Amino acid sequence: MTKNQWIASGGGAATLIGGAATIIAALITSGVMLLEDSDGGGTQNNCSTGADCAGRDHNEAGQGQPTEPPASSPSSPSAASAEAAAPTTYSLVYEHKPLGLSLPGCSGSWYADFEERTSKFYSDDDIRDMKAQAANNGQQVPLDFYYTNCAWGTFGSANPWGIVSSEPTGPEDCADSAQSAGMDSISLAPSENQGQVEPGTLICTVTDAGVALLQVKSFGPDAGSGAMHSPERVVLDVTLWKKS
Secondary structure, X not given: OOHHHHHHHHHHHHHHHHHHHHHHHHHHHHHHHHHHHHHOOOOOOOOOOHHHHOOOOOOOOOOOOOOOOOOOOOOOXXXXXXXXXXXXXXXXXXXXXXXXXXXXXXXXXXXXXXXXXXXXXXXXXXXXXXXXXXXXXXXXXXXXXXXXXXXXXXXXXXXXXXXXXXXXXXXXXXXXXXXXXXXXXXXXXXXXXXXXXXOOOEEEEEEOOEEEEEXXXXXXXXXXXXXXXXXXXXXXXXXXXEEO
């Protein structure tokens, strides 16, 4: 090989080597660009399998930041629910106070007002006027227990009431007994009463005055054959509670 031939040969090799280096550099550059494009924002996720990549965030924006769940505000009960859940409490107004009802004439009734601790005769017209006035004002007639009917001695209340077999444990128990009894009235004429109401009988009632426990203390003498022997008077022992 002549000198000129060697030079030509060496120069070709150098050219070949230089070309190869250029190709390798281009491949490296292309690979880097591909990696950047695949990550979207230049942050590389170096996981190769599904197990490696589990639990990692790949959002479309490519930010790689975990998404925080929206904070939930604690729910609070409404005022109506809180009021409904609050237990009813009672305070004692008085206990074991006597109150009497007399057999009325044939055109009215004797009524007891537990709150005022009074009893009074009202004519039929009085009662109609009181009921009309109470209805217009959206109120209850403030009369809690009655004794009416000059012959049969009708004893009862327009309010919830009932006879109880034993003394209630408190006003709540008494109120429950009164509400569930569903009683209307009882005739105190012996032929009709037949021992339903007698001295010692316990009664619970719920009125506008509150919750009342009544005990029949005594019957007066009967009013005679013209009144079907109904007692002339009924004396009650009254204990009253009001809602606190």
